[in-house]
Amino acid sequence: MDHFVYKNGELFAEDVPVAKIAAEVGTPTYIYSKATLLGHYQRIAQAFLPLKPIICYSIKSCGNVNLVRELVNAGSGMDVTSGGELFRALTAGCDPKKIVFAGVGKTDKEINEALSADGGSGIGWFNIESEEEFWNLDRLAGLKGVAARGALRVNPDVENKGGTHAKTFTGKKETKFGVDIDRAAAFFRLAAKAKHARLNAIHLHIGSPIKVTQPYTDAITKALALIDELARDGIVIDTLDIGGGFAAFYEGNEAPAASVYADAIVPLLKDRAGKGLQIILEPGRSISCNAGILLAQVQYTKQGGTKKFVIIDAAMNDLIRPTLYESYHFIWPAKPGAAMVPASRLSTLRVSGDEKVDVVGPICESGDYLAKDRYLPVLTRGDLVAVFSAGAYGMAMSSNYNARPRAAEVLVDGSGYRIIRRRETYEDLIHGE
8 A cells, every 4th residue: 555654653654753754854845665666557557558558647646757657667658637737747848748628618728838839749648638628729729830739628428426526526417527428429520621730639537536347348449339339430439538536545455456446447448559559647646645655744733512623733724625625635643652552544543542522733723634533543733743644635735724834745755855945934925926
């Protein structure tokens, strides 16, 4: 799952005690494990190897340019959703032809930036979210005198069978994403008349995290039927982007292995891939989630009626997922002692002498919490606590709410570590104002 382990009663990131990092860098700090990040990428690459896919890491999940560069060096492409993410991908050295650009609201500026990449030959694919967007892409490509490749995001209208949060499931018609599958064929026929943009690919993305394989097989089966229908009309689809959304471990028992997803998906696509259909995957959470923890320090404890609060220096501006999605993150002291080393990361974990608490931050909102009614060892002022599985949509969704400088980021590699993003200062807060 990851390389954050307890040794002699103390939490290590690979071979580095996290308390050592806290002493130098302070808290709150995001700590990433290089071995975990690359390990999850490599497991996906190996599982889907029979398809020879282009794996495009979903940069929105965790976009520090140093982490992106590690993945690029491992062979990854990038899935971007904004001009800023495109800039990060290119800065990290990503091959523009291995970049896919998603998002329902691409501006003309962003599209032009993507068309200008790679010396003017542009990125690999624009994931097209609407008919109007496609014709705008065709217009802008014409103005620049270049060609563009589009992948129509087809909404397959599949059921949410894995308990994905309503805010992150995108496979039904009623979401803002993509074009309904029942009108996709007609649009492909119209798009064939475009002069500067080629619509020769299909994109699927049904949400995240998807904890079961059936929504994928349902969506891919529908996409293959669409490819066959278009082929009968002489329209060749040469690329199928099956998206991402593979689950990650928060409790440690809920995410299928990459090989489980592959066992369900590869048989559907292996023959077609062998005949030239390019397959693209867009994993994000499944690569970055377990690669990061958020390290914080207890400031105070207090009693409020029947409830006890542990107040730490990390807050909803640092990690908003518990507030926004009611998400679970395992939390445990960084130096609990040998007798209190956690046997698992289950939400039901109990140890002798524990107490039920709410873990909260200092922001002036009742919604500022990282855990509610959680059983933890007794914590006191100054204790370090680790919030696990925080690599995905942690720092990426952080903010300066309450004028709080954002956390530092540290990358651990074996017995060494380095700061890959300095802690913001008060001066940073007003820069540009």
